Amino acid sequence: MPLCVFSSSPLTTCRLSSTPFRTSLSPPKLPAPPLVNLNAAPSSRQSCVLECPHFQSCSGCTQELNLHRPLVLEEVENFFEGVGVSDFAFDNCRLWGWRCRAKLAVRGSSVQPLIGLYKEGTHDVVDIPECKAHHPSINAAVELLRQGITELHIDPYDEDEGTGDLRYVQMAVTTYNTSLPASDRYKNGKVQVALVWNSRNERSPNYEKLDALANFLWRNAGSRNTVHLIHSVWANFQTSTNNIIFGNRWRHLLGERDFWEHVGGIDISLAPSSFGQANTQAFNALLRKLQKYVPNGASVADLYAGAGVIGLSLAATRKCRSVKCVEVNKESKLSFEKTVERFPNVVERNISWHHADASDEPFSWLMGSDVIVVDPPRKGLDARLLDALQTITTDEKDQKSSPNSSHQKLKDEKRPWILRAREASVQVGTKTNLGDPQSLPQTLIYISCGWESFKQDCKSLLSSKRWHLEKAHGFNFFPGTQSIEVLAVFKRRQRAQLKKKSGKKKKRS
Numbered sequence: 001m002p003l004c005v006f007s008s009s010p011l012t013t014c015r016l017s018s019t020p021f022r023t024s025l026s027p028p029k030l031p032a033p034p035l036v037n038l039n040a041a042p043s044s045r046q047s048c049v050l051e052c053p054h055f056q057s058c059s060g061c062t063q064e065l066n067l068h069r070p071l072v073l074e075e076v077e078n079f080f081e082g083v084g085v086s087d088f089a090f091d092n093c094r095l096w097g098w099r100c101r102a103k104l105a106v107r108g109s110s111v112q113p114l115i116g117l118y119k120e121g122t123h124d125v126v127d128i129p130e131c132k133a134h135h136p137s138i139n140a141a142v143e144l145l146r147q148g149i150t151e152l153h154i155d156p157y158d159e160d161e162g163t164g165d166l167r168y169v170q171m172a173v174t175t176y177n178t179s180l181p182a183s184d185r186y187k188n189g190k191v192q193v194a195l196v197w198n199s200r201n202e203r204s205p206n207y208e209k210l211d212a213l214a215n216f217l218w219r220n221a222g223s224r225n226t227v228h229l230i231h232s233v234w235a236n237f238q239t240s241t242n243n244i245i246f247g248n249r250w251r252h253l254l255g256e257r258d259f260w261e262h263v264g265g266i267d268i269s270l271a272p273s274s275f276g277q278a279n280t281q282a283f284n285a286l287l288r289k290l291q292k293y294v295p296n297g298a299s300v301a302d303l304y305a306g307a308g309v310i311g312l313s314l315a316a317t318r319k320c321r322s323v324k325c326v327e328v329n330k331e332s333k334l335s336f337e338k339t340v341e342r343f344p345n346v347v348e349r350n351i352s353w354h355h356a357d358a359s360d361e362p363f364s365w366l367m368g369s370d371v372i373v374v375d376p377p378r379k380g381l382d383a384r385l386l387d388a389l390q391t392i393t394t395d396e397k398d399q400k401s402s403p404n405s406s407h408q409k410l411k412d413e414k415r416p417w418i419l420r421a422r423e424a425s426v427q428v429g430t431k432t433n434l435g436d437p438q439s440l441p442q443t444l445i446y447i448s449c450g451w452e453s454f455k456q457d458c459k460s461l462l463s464s465k466r467w468h469l470e471k472a473h474g475f476n477f478f479p480g481t482q483s484i485e486v487l488a489v490f491k492r493r494q495r496a497q498l499k500k501k502s503g504k505k506k507k508r509s
């Protein structure tokens, strides 16, 4: 049984399933380190080692020992202590086989394909067939792909020449299968394979090869096989010579079109073009923790929302009065709509997804929400949004009455790209009691995968004196790396508190 123990328990243990995975197709197997007490003497803690044959050459992992304690953690704990959070907790989940979503470069030749990550500081691809971070189904699907490339003489991409067919592959594992007992679902994960093909579209001359490769994967491991490993096969067409992995054109080729996962109390649908969290189980743990900080019936703005997983999970579990999801990638809209189709009691809610840049007119998202959730990319909050969060309480009256307020601007908007973006929004439910559209948020929940940028943003928010940090949690989302996921809960300082504070300051000077 996979074990997922969190730090609320004083005895944290470190173990993975010893149950073997499937037995054909170069079967995926999880390493089976012994059960150890992480609080025990360092020598026995050493069993939380990566033991990956690719560690020296692959850039994916940077820490081999003590996977349960990324080296950056000491700095993180000190930082939070320094800003008044003395009970920072760090939660561990799976230490191996945690990565359910991987983007891998395909290089080399059809005789000897290389499928993996770039070597640090280069564009040389390192083959990582036995990656210990990957969900074992990803490694099995990579091996099958390798066979297909060789047998069908598929040419991997050559970056210097711009030639070849297959550039990258994205593998995403769904562990949601209601026909299996819950305890067997994770290890039987199925893989949605997205092949990034070096052509404009399906009318290009090398399309036949793509078709043959997709059929190879499906014939050997699709739904009619005893070993059903492949959930679906997609194509993405990309001919650009820049470093952007995906092009704009997607096509579903084989298998189930819809990819479902179950996290945070809801079923979610994720198209390959939408952002998805890499560590499904740790994300689920984060969502469960997050729910504790959102009052029942709150109105929530979920900024940097992707397919709206966070907002929708809160809508379902906290019976939110309203939820606005704001996302710049229009591809995520479809996944949001699919998820909402399975959503309970949709008509009693007011849920919307907006194709917009969260830093454009930020007050229009902040005002009227009780809780703001931000989950930006690694680089942190966009400057204009950070600025709005820092000034939101400077003069509440001015913000409400100014003829130049963002609400007024929103009404008078003429810019066609903004109007188009607004048209692309999705509104679900008929509930109209949204509360006061001019009220200010009381809680800001910052979810971050970029420690350095979070630190800077956190300092800026605290130095603005508009927010204080109430609570912070860390999650071991990326064991073996120096990245962790942070969940930080800020509370807005009330005006009285602000005045008192500034009064005190004056006295001192």
Ligand SMILES: C[S@@+](CC[C@H](N)C(=O)[O-])C[C@H]1O[C@@H](n2cnc3c(N)ncnc32)[C@H](O)[C@@H]1O
Binding pocket: 275, 276, 277, 303, 304, 305, 306, 307, 308, 309, 310, 326, 327, 328, 329, 356, 357, 358, 359, 375, 376, 377, 378, 382
């Ligand atoms: C770390 S992901 C989080 C996605 C989502 N919260 C989830 O957990 O699935 C960050 C998301 O922010 C989006 N994004 C980046 N810049 C943005 C911006 N300025 N405004 C809105 N969304 C943005 C990205 O496209 C991506 O989907």
